[in-house]
Amino acid sequence: MKELTDIALDTASQHGASYADIRIIHTENEAVNAKNEKPSQIDRSDDLGFGVRVIANGAWGFASSNEVSKSEVEKIAALAVEIAKASATTATESVWLAPEEPHQDIWQTPVQIDPFKVGIEKKLDLLLKINAELMQVKQIKIANSQMDFTREQQFFANTEGSFIEQTLMFSEIGYSATAVGNEDMQRRSFPSSFGGQGMTKGYELIEELPLLENTRRIAEEAAMLLTAKQCPQKTTDLILEGSQLALQIHESIGHPTELDRILGTEANYAGTSFATIDKLGKLQYGSPMVNIVADSTVPHGLATVGYDDEGVAAQKWHIIKDGILVGYLTSRETVHAINGNRSHGAMRADGWRHIPLIRMTNMSLMPGDWTLEELLADTKDGIYMETNKSWSIDQQRVNFQFATEIAWEIKHGKKIQPLKNPSYQGITVEFWNSCDAICHENYFVLWGISNCGKGQPGQTAQMSHGAAPARFRKVKVGVANV
Amino acid sequence: MFDKNEQGPPSLLKGAGGISYLTESSAKQIINKVLNISTADETEIFVGSESSALTRFAENHIHQNVAENSFGIRVRAIIDKQMGEAHISKCDDDSLKKVVTDAIEIARVTPPDPELLPLPGSQIYQPVEAYHEESISPMQRAKYIAKAITLCKNAGLTAAGIFSNGSSSSAMGNSNGLFAYHRSSVVNFSITVMGDDSSGWAQKHSRKSADIETEKLTGIAIQKAELNNNPKTMEPGKYTVILEPDAVAGLIGYLAFGFNALAVDEGRSYLVGKVGKKIAGESISLRSDVYHPLHQGRPYDGEGIPTQCVELIKNGIAAGLVYDRLTALKHNVEPTGHGEGGHNSYGAFPDCPVMDGGGATLEEMIALTERGVLVTHFHYQNLVDPMQVIVTGMTRDGTFWIENGKIQYGLKNLRFNQKILEMLNNVEMMSEPVLASGMVVPAMKVNQFNFSSGTEF
Numbered sequence: 023m024k025e026l027t028d029i030a031l032d033t034a035s036q037h038g039a040s041y042a043d044i045r046i047i048h049t050e051n052e053a054v055n056a057k058n059e060k061p062s063q064i065d066r067s068d069d070l071g072f073g074v075r076v077i078a079n080g081a082w083g084f085a086s087s088n089e090v091s092k093s094e095v096e097k098i099a100a101l102a103v104e105i106a107k108a109s110a111t112t113a114t115e116s117v118w119l120a121p122e123e124p125h126q127d128i129w130q131t132p133v134q135i136d137p138f139k140v141g142i143e144k145k146l147d148l149l150l151k152i153n154a155e156l157m158q159v160k161q162i163k164i165a166n167s168q169m170d171f172t173r174e175q176q177f178f179a180n181t182e183g184s185f186i187e188q189t190l191m192f193s194e195i196g197y198s199a200t201a202v203g204n205e206d207m208q209r210r211s212f213p214s215s216f217g218g219q220g221m222t223k224g225y226e227l228i229e230e231l232p233l234l235e236n237t238r239r240i241a242e243e244a245a246m247l248l249t250a251k252q253c254p255q256k257t258t259d260l261i262l263e264g265s266q267l268a269l270q271i272h273e274s275i276g277h278p279t280e281l282d283r284i285l286g287t288e289a290n291y292a293g294t295s296f297a298t299i300d301k302l303g304k305l306q307y308g309s310p311m312v313n314i315v316a317d318s319t320v321p322h323g324l325a326t327v328g329y330d331d332e333g334v335a336a337q338k339w340h341i342i343k344d345g346i347l348v349g350y351l352t353s354r355e356t357v358h359a360i361n362g363n364r365s366h367g368a369m370r371a372d373g374w375r376h377i378p379l380i381r382m383t384n385m386s387l388m389p390g391d392w393t394l395e396e397l398l399a400d401t402k403d404g405i406y407m408e409t410n411k412s413w414s415i416d417q418q419r420v421n422f423q424f425a426t427e428i429a430w431e432i433k434h435g436k437k438i439q440p441l442k443n444p445s446y447q448g449i450t451v452e453f454w455n456s457c458d459a460i461c462h463e464n465y466f467v468l469w470g471i472s473n474c475g476k477g478q479p480g481q482t483a484q485m486s487h488g489a490a491p492a493r494f495r496k497v498k499v500g501v502a503n504v
Numbered sequence: 505m506f507d508k509n510e511q512g513p514p515s516l517l518k519g520a521g522g523i524s525y526l527t528e529s530s531a532k533q534i535i536n537k538v539l540n541i542s543t544a545d546e547t548e549i550f551v552g553s554e555s556s557a558l559t560r561f562a563e564n565h566i567h568q569n570v571a572e573n574s575f576g577i578r579v580r581a582i583i584d585k586q587m588g589e590a591h592i593s594k595c596d597d598d599s600l601k602k603v604v605t606d607a608i609e610i611a612r613v614t615p616p617d618p619e620l621l622p623l624p625g626s627q628i629y630q631p632v633e634a635y636h637e638e639s640i641s642p643m644q645r646a647k648y649i650a651k652a653i654t655l656c657k658n659a660g661l662t663a664a665g666i667f668s669n670g671s672s673s674s675a676m677g678n679s680n681g682l683f684a685y686h687r688s689s690v691v692n693f694s695i696t697v698m699g700d701d702s703s704g705w706a707q708k709h710s711r712k713s714a715d716i717e718t719e720k721l722t723g724i725a726i727q728k729a730e731l732n733n734n735p736k737t738m739e740p741g742k743y744t745v746i747l748e749p750d751a752v753a754g755l756i757g758y759l760a761f762g763f764n765a766l767a768v769d770e771g772r773s774y775l776v777g778k779v780g781k782k783i784a785g786e787s788i789s790l791r792s793d794v795y796h797p798l799h800q801g802r803p804y805d806g807e808g809i810p811t812q813c814v815e816l817i818k819n820g821i822a823a824g825l826v827y828d829r830l831t832a833l834k835h836n837v838e839p840t841g842h843g844e845g846g847h848n849s850y851g852a853f854p855d856c857p858v859m860d861g862g863g864a865t866l867e868e869m870i871a872l873t874e875r876g877v878l879v880t881h882f883h884y885q886n887l888v889d890p891m892q893v894i895v896t897g898m899t900r901d902g903t904f905w906i907e908n909g910k911i912q913y914g915l916k917n918l919r920f921n922q923k924i925l926e927m928l929n930n931v932e933m934m935s936e937p938v939l940a941s942g943m944v945v946p947a948m949k950v951n952q953f954n955f956s957s958g959t960e961f
Binding site: 055057060061062063064065066067068069070071073081082083084085086087088089101102104105106107108109111112113114141142143146163164200202203205206207285286287288289290293296375376377411412413414415416417418420421423425443445447449478479498501502504 | 557567569571572575590593594603607613641642643653696772846847884888896897919922960961
């Protein structure tokens with residue numbers, strides 16, 4: 023690989039690049055899915071390619087190819103420089119990169135059980151068992167379960183002398199039960215929705231999760247929702263379960279604090295951000311108990327790496343401290359906008375094909391000191407919502423709306439009945455300032471999100487958000503009742 | 505023809521800027537090679553390549569500029585109704601052997617599927633014209649963008665957007681003699697223009713750059729941004745709205761999943777018990793039509809079955825569903841060519857939507873509105889309730905208050921929660937349909953559209 027990376031960097035320099043980097047990535051994936059009593063997809067894939075990123079005449083260019091050969095590497099590196107020179111025709115100032123010392127290193131996700139060495143029969147057997155358990159409840163018409171494993175081996179090199187080899191391992195599992203009846207359809211998922219729970223772990227993730235232990239509950243809750251009362255429309259106290267709170271963090275804190283968004287780079291697609299630089303250090307983003315920590319080093323997070331995709335070492339830092347906005351997700355190019363002199367290492371690309379963008383790393387709401395029982399008992403009149411069903415937020419990340427699979431009405435400190443089709447809407451800063459209780463670390467789970475979209479062309483990234491259930495006062499619920 | 509290469513794909517036709525496509529003969533060669541290697545009872549192969557270049561700009565300069573190429577082969581191997589699937593991104597001999605071996609290995613450990621149908625044989629496909637031979641260099645893309653940026657700067661505004669061009673080609677073949685090939689090209693220009701407290705947007709995509717008038721589109725976005733400055737707050741409630749075609753496209757797409765016959769059978773479609781019944785206003789007709797001149801989509805599905813044009817809604821009546829092969833067999837009908845292939849656990853999906861329109865222009869709709877809201881397009885829509893087809897989202901980049909037949913001022917953006925079928929029962933006027941955000945849809949004037957909350961900008 024070193025020979026190929028040297029060719030790319032030398033070619034780029036010879037054609038006029040002042041900076042170049044290359045990522046060569048080999049990705050193996052195995053997906054095992056089952057629907058009801060049979061497999062619905064069993065698939066293995068093997069992918070290899072590279073991407074070259076350059077600065078020439080003070081502007082960026084990038085080209086990629088799946089053809090990993092000396093001649094193609096030369097051609098693509100030259101093309102990247104040609105593209106950069108075209109970019110430069112509209113440049114008003116040159117790209118400047120914050121320094122990062124060169125790294126020569128090998129880093130890998132710690133794994134106990136290599137999932138690629140676990141037989142497909144064993145994986146499928148577990149999924150079919152889960153489905154069979156779910157379908158014991160007669161209203162369940164569709165049981166879906168899936169596992170996904172990815173090993174990504176990346177070689178990164180740049181013209182500053184870095185050469186880094188990283189091997190990342192991702193494992194994910196989830197299931198859902200769809201109940202049909204009463205002219206309705208309702209779904210419950212475990213451990214969370216949209217693929218389930220993912221971590222940078224091996225097959226030990228599958229063995230650790232209480233999958234079969236929860237099938238009966240999940241199936242019965244789906245069936246129960248068919249005849250449950252509709253979530254009412256009102257303003258009330260809202261307790262969010264951890265996986266839903268993880269998505270709340272993602273949409274209303276993670277995305278708005280991507281510095282490239284704040285600087286306008288996503289304006290044509292995902293939008294900009296209300297959390298502008300003038301608010302750094304000043305904005306009371308949340309109540310004083312809200313502390314959000316970004317951490318690319320936390321064990322087993324989906325964004326846990328040794329180095330980001332521009333060779334910056336993984337770090338941990340505050341985004342919100344005691345409720346105040348104190349930090350952003352930055353890159354080597356953007357950090358100077360906040361007078362920073364080192365990137366926090368938040369640049370990641372969706373494979374070799376795409377350029378790195380600022381992506382959320384693992385971002386977590388630090389736990390508080392309540393038990394869930396205490397929190398429920400302390401809530402006179404409220405709603406407890408679990409497991410995301412849909413999400414939407416405006417392009418500056420202010421007005422959001424979420425729906426969950428299930429909610430529970432709380433009266434006088436007790437969950438008294440399930441509610442179907444729950445939804446809630448809020449304004450980001452008002453919402454986070456209404457947070458008045460967070461459960462303690464025994465309830466803290468690092469929830470994986472594996473389908474975060476950004477960029478043009480579009481890319482997908484994965485990250486984790488740690489959260490324990492938390493309460494928010496006076497939130498509008500039932501907003502989608504139309 | 506094949507180029508001998510260390511690991512890469514066969515020879516590709518190249519234009520400036522690296523845009524290329526997999527030729528039909530190369531695709532056939534790869535498929536035949538795989539068929540010769542495979543020892544499975546039945547083998548199905550997909551091979552595809554994609555090549556694209558995208559120049560992105562923001563804050564009035566190009567900040568990202570990329571050219572991306574990819575290639576892939578998927579093999580499905582079937583042995584005694586046991587199916588396995590594998591993908592690889594290379595087509596040298598060792599890689600072809602590996603992908604076949606992986607697919608067979610998976611097949612051997614997968615339980616047999618008694619419902620697995622034999623792979624279809626040779627089919628006849630309707631020709632489509634989806635590819636236009638054109639090369640656009642990085643410098644040419646930069647020039648288009650530079651002109652757009654200059655217009656915005658002259659207006660004291662900030663531009664962000666993309667100019668992209670690309671092509672994709674794919675083929676499928678199987679051991680029962682099926683072979684299908686399709687290639688397409690696309691050019692896309694999209695621009696968001698921003699003032700201090702306003703924004704405007706315009707977009708167009710086509711098969712060729714001659715259809716993309718970047719300066720005209722920029723002018724439209726500038727006009728919206730200028731009209732929209734100092735936006736006022738509007739109280740939530742039900743209003744008459746005029747939805748431009750991209751706004752309509754942002755809503756109509758959420759109906760598609762319901763027309764999947766398997767979803768109806770399984771009870772996960774809002775059309776359960778409603779096929780053949782009125783679900784929308786009489787003026788509403790919607791079909792899946794890959795052969796429409798503005799679509800010219802792939803003429804076959806994931807099973808290799810020729811895609812039919814299917815009436816989904818006819819004069820407000822839920823008229824038809826789309827069927828994969830297995831679901832069609834169970835209903836004793838012909839498959840419609842919208843299946844995904846493989847185990848088909850999802851069923852079928854009606855792509856290339858075409859909605860009939862009316863004879864009104866956007867200007868006429870505005871002139872005939874006493875009080876209402878003009879919407880350019882939506883942002884971050886999502887399906888909140890699939891059984892009632894309730895969609896939420898935000899307005900974006902040009903939302904205006906209309907009164908007495910004229911645009912009066914810009915509005916701060918609004919969130920909606922709307923039942924889409926109810927909306928289609930409240931359509932008062934429509935324009936001629938145009939290609940917008942991947943669909944052929946008209947602009948619409950709709951009554952009683954539900955805005956549920958607002959935002960700060």
